[in-house]
Amino acid sequence: NAGVTQTPKFRILKIGQSMTLQCTQDMNHNYMYWYRQDPGMGLKLIYYSVGAGITDKGEVPNGYNVSRSTTEDFPLRLELAAPSQTSVYFCASSYSRRDEAFFGQGTRLTVV
Amino acid sequence: DQQVKQNSPSLSVQEGRISILNCDYTNSMFDYFLWYKKYPAEGPTFLISISSIKDKNEDGRFTVFLNKSAKHLSLHIVPSQPGDSAVYFCAASSNNDMRFGAGTRLTVKP
Numbered sequence: 116n117a118g119v120t121q122t123p124k125f126r127i128l129k130i131g132q133s134m135t136l137q138c139t140q141d142m143n144h145n146y147m148y149w150y151r152q153d154p155g156m157g158l159k160l161i162y163y164s165v166g167a168g169i170t171d172k173g174e175v176p177n178g179y180n181v182s183r184s185t186t187e188d189f190p191l192r193l194e195l196a197a198p199s200q201t202s203v204y205f206c207a208s209s210y211s212r213r214d215e216a217f218f219g220q221g222t223r224l225t226v227v
Numbered sequence: 228d229q230q231v232k233q234n235s236p237s238l239s240v241q242e243g244r245i246s247i248l249n250c251d252y253t254n255s256m257f258d259y260f261l262w263y264k265k266y267p268a269e270g271p272t273f274l275i276s277i278s279s280i281k282d283k284n285e286d287g288r289f290t291v292f293l294n295k296s297a298k299h300l301s302l303h304i305v306p307s308q309p310g311d312s313a314v315y316f317c318a319a320s321s322n323n324d325m326r327f328g329a330g331t332r333l334t335v336k337p
Binding site: 119150155156157158159160205207212213215216217218219220221 | 231233236259261263268269270271272273276316320321322323324325326327328329330
């Protein structure tokens with residue numbers, strides 16, 4: 116019962132570096148999401164996908180890119196890391212946009 | 228724009244008493260509401276939900292109440308237990324959107 120698996124759990128990046136946050140789900144969900152959580156704030160949607168090959172922007176997409184080549188995988192790419200991207204990132208999946216989402220354990224990213 | 232608001236950042240209650248967590252929303256298109264619970268260093272996990280056609284949904288110690296006219300929902304935990312200590316997020320959804328509140332940190336004291 117893996118559910119949603121995110122890697123890595125922690126990462127420190129220097130300004131201007133790039134990285135990919137990996138996300139895999141084994142529940143055959145069509146919907147997948149990337150959220151970020153800043154201290155004292157709720158979850159903000161970065162990007163989401165309604166199925167393989169289809170992605171769309173959320174509330175805070177700037178500085179990020181995604182792809183969805185398979186149902187299982189939804190990687191999040193940071194091209195030029197900035198201190199404002201220091202946050203905890205959560206990947207999630209769900210059966211539909213409305214239903215309960217299943218979250219990964221999160222990635223704590225620090226950009227210095 | 229904060230479409231979902233949890234105005235209490237924290238709440239402390241005694242074990243065995245009732246915990247009441249509140250949530251307000253502004254968008255009348257939201258028709259499905261969820262509560263998630265989050266422990267430190269873990270992702271949020273689904274707790275309970277309610278559709279807009281209902282005003283109450285109960286699951287064991289957890290009950291969610293919805294007041295559509297006031298655009299307000301609340302989560303009641305009775306009796307509260309120390310293991311309930313966590314951050315609780317309210318979420319509101321429609322067909323193509325879901326928004327989260329900022330969360331309320333609940334501490335249940337033994």
